[in-house]
Amino acid sequence: MIQPTDLADRYGAPAPWRRRATVGVCVVLVAAFLGWLGWTVWDQSTPQVRSDIVGYKVVDKHLSTATVEVRLADDDVVASCTLRAYAEDHTVVGELVFTPVDGQSVQEVRTERLATSVELLGCTAPGQSRPR
Secondary structure (H helix, E strand, O other): OOOOOOHHHHHOOOOHHHHHHHHHHHHHHHHHHHHHHHHHHHHHHOOOEEEEEEEEEEEEOOEEEEEEEEEEOOOOOOOEEEEEEEOOOOOEEEEEEEOOOOEEEEEEEEOOOOOOEEEEEEEEOOOOOOOO
16 A cells, blocks of 8 residues: 655645745735826826816807816916817817816807807816826
């Protein structure tokens, strides 16, 4: 009859430092990931410019106005905002790109024919690729 042998006797026991090294490497990787995650959340939640459309009005066949609320993080931020006017058949009939000021402003969008709605696509600042 063959006697079972202990695997540690047969192959040798792992070095005690390997477990500590593995745990240490995992802790460093998790800390780096959590640091990156925290930075990403903070960066995405504090954009240089934020904007909302308060309302719009179709003035006539070739003009619509939109009231836009813009919040700039600093006074020296140079942002760019885009408004689009749509017709009843959902085609774009007018577009306006403007440099906003902090606060509420009324913008005029020239249209090629009667618009039925105006949409704020958003505002961007240097280093902010996604419109807000």
